[in-house]
Amino acid sequence: MVDRTAITREFDRWRGKWALVTGASAGIGKAFAEELAARGANLVLTARRGDRLEELARSLSARNRVQTEIIIADLANPRAPEAIFAFTTQKAIQIDLLINNAGFGVYGEFYMLDSQRLLDMVQVNCTAVVLLTRLYLPAMVERCRGDVLIVASTAAFQAVPFISVYAATKSFDLLFAEGLAEEVKPYGVRVCCLCPGSTATEFHDVAGQPAHTRRRQESAAKVARTGLRALAAGKSYVISGLANYLGVHGQRLATRRFVTGVAASMFRPRA
Secondary structure, three states, X not given: OOOHHHHHHHHHHHOOOEEEEEOOXXXXXXXXXXXXXXXXXXXXXXXXOHHHHHHHHHHHHHHHOOOEEEEEOOOOOOOHHHHHHHHHHHOOOOEEEEEEOOOOOOOOOHHHOOHHHHHHHHHHHHHHHHHHHXXXXXXXXXXXXXXXXXXXXXXHHOOOXXXXXXXXXXXXXXXHHHHHHHHHHHHOEEEXXXXXXXXXXXXXXXXXXXXXXXXXXXXXXHHHHHHHHHHHOOOOEEEOOHHHHHHHHHHHHOOHHHHHHHHHHHHOOOO
């Protein structure tokens, strides 16, 4: 049984420390920022939309008396991770918690989708995650302290037709996080992959997913808390929501082709 009191105490690990949250302007990223600020963590917030970042930073500082910094960056730009790292380095900010949250999906038949949009998705969901982690991890290993949370999806556990590239990027994130978690555990560094299901954010609208592909949604705040608790507990991955957990692990009873066929029937475009 999980000792929730102990996990709550573990959250104090981030009090007064600096956390970097990507994709912080909305959705789960914003929920991470709000949860961490409420627990006394200082924040570096990054996303594409500067007006939202400024408003969030002001609000969190005023309500929680924490320090906040913002850097506007588009992780579809290959140079963005190094720009973010340079920003924190120049300000002498030591990042103790890295949350690789930024990501997006694209819905539709693969052969009809915009090629550059697909490549940008791989850049944001995979390449930026790898590079940001590579930039911040050495200092964590040297200190024998630090945490990395990578946001994937329940789509990471199977092929999902009509969001095929998105599901593949999230599978990459999951396997990357699980492998890295074992690598750095001896150094006192924790890595966890958060796998949410359908969440009440802008994600589906940005991806262009129609209503029939959206299942019962969890709140972004609940998903963020689940991820932070799992990280604090030393888990290498967590699936948010009991129904999502049962759905993912129930797939093991069927063949991969059958599961993919079921997913295709759920996500197939309708006239």
